[in-house]
Amino acid sequence: MSKKVLVLGEVREGVIRNVSYESIAAAKQIADGGEIVGLLLGDSVSSLAPNLIAYGADRVVTVEHPHLKSYTSDGYSQAILAVYEKEKPEAIVIGHTSLGKDLSPKISSRLKSGLVSDVTEIEGSGDSALFIRPIYSGKAFEKVKVKEGIVFITIRPNNIAPLEKDASRSGSVESPAVEITNLRTIIKEVIRKTTEGVDLSEAKVVVAGGRGVKSEEGFEPLKELANLLGGAVGASRGACDADYCDYSLQIGQTGKVVTPDLYIAAGISGAIQHLAGMSNSKVIVAINKDPEANIFKVADYGIVGDLFEVIPLMIEEIKAL
Ligand code: FAD
Numbered sequence: 001m002s003k004k005v006l007v008l009g010e011v012r013e014g015v016i017r018n019v020s021y022e023s024i025a026a027a028k029q030i031a032d033g034g035e036i037v038g039l040l041l042g043d044s045v046s047s048l049a050p051n052l053i054a055y056g057a058d059r060v061v062t063v064e065h066p067h068l069k070s071y072t073s074d075g076y077s078q079a080i081l082a083v084y085e086k087e088k089p090e091a092i093v094i095g096h097t098s099l100g101k102d103l104s105p106k107i108s109s110r111l112k113s114g115l116v117s118d119v120t121e122i123e124g125s126g127d128s129a130l131f132i133r134p135i136y137s138g139k140a141f142e143k144v145k146v147k148e149g150i151v152f153i154t155i156r157p158n159n160i161a162p163l164e165k166d167a168s169r170s171g172s173v174e175s176p177a178v179e180i181t182n183l184r185t186i187i188k189e190v191i192r193k194t195t196e197g198v199d200l201s202e203a204k205v206v207v208a209g210g211r212g213v214k215s216e217e218g219f220e221p222l223k224e225l226a227n228l229l230g231g232a233v234g235a236s237r238g239a240c241d242a243d244y245c246d247y248s249l250q251i252g253q254t255g256k257v258v259t260p261d262l263y264i265a266a267g268i269s270g271a272i273q274h275l276a277g278m279s280n281s282k283v284i285v286a287i288n289k290d291p292e293a294n295i296f297k298v299a300d301y302g303i304v305g306d307l308f309e310v311i312p313l314m315i316e317e318i319k320a321l
Helices: 018-031 048-052 073-087 098-111 217-228 237-241 308-321
Strands: 005-009 037-043 059-064 091-095 116-119 121-123 130-135 141-142 152-156 173-176 205-209 232-235 260-266 283-288 301-304
Touching: 005 018, 005 048, 005 073, 018 037, 018 048, 018 091, 018 121, 018 152, 037 048, 037 073, 048 098, 059 073, 073 098, 091 098, 098 152, 116 130, 205 217, 217 232, 217 308, 232 237, 260 308, 283 308
Parallel strands: 005 037, 005 091, 037 059, 059 173, 091 152, 116 152, 205 232, 205 260, 260 283, 283 301
Antiparallel strands: 121 130, 130 141
């Protein structure tokens, strides 16, 4: 049976995040010919609606309110639940981002629905769709089928390819008035930590350093390599704990989950908690002095050597191209 699917378009600093387009592709598979309704929340987001339509939404609902300018789980859940009541979709798709991870359990508890979180792949479509998600820190995958009630999923960024953009697609945009009241938190100001370069969660190339990098300065060659490849720098928790870099760079079970096309791990042993955040990368290159290091078990290319010799050689070769 075809389904109507509601997809949250996540907006950051006036731009729709890629995971929202990936969510539309996932929604198409669940909808099985049904309608895809995009949802945008913010204080001024209507102008972004054509982007969701170009990537496959049939219709877009925008809720604009001063209290939605910055994300709060209270404000966003009120808006989503109001739209849910009006639209009564049979399925909801949200990105498994920090926002999605915070918001989705709240919505599912209010709707008394199940929640299939962190979906990396969907097999089949419509009622027979099987949702594949990692378990045990990525050591195994489970396949989940939703037998009854609302199909509510969050999808891991960078795993489900978005549909081809088609700017000629058309669809209506509606802006219902929604009351956002009794908020327990009101964001007055957002002070952002300034981060240089490419966003780690969406980077196509990640150069990550571990305790083997040995110091804050030791990260400099990694930054140079990442810049040359148009990528971002990441780190193991070992490197963050040792104060070589900021925790915002941490990749793994308790850090960010990344799935770039190329992941270069330098001076990282490959603990299971680190692998949970990067083992789905398309190509993994590991540089480690210890030939027995666990990271080599998941690496497509392994270089046994000193990262302070290997990375400068890589930089030299890339510059010579
Ligand atoms: P180490 O294990 O010390 O490895 C350093 C590596 O560098 C070694 O393999 C060594 O051979 C190599 N090396 C040293 N010098 C050089 C050199 N000059 N050139 C090349 N190689 C060199 N970890 C995470 O990363 N992310 C998480 O999200 C995370 N969450 C955790 C959650 C929990 C509940 C727990 C208990 C742990 C978690 N950890 C996490 C920690 C994890 O278990 C490891 O302790 C951590 O990943 C180790 O970091 P590391 O590989 O940088 O350090």
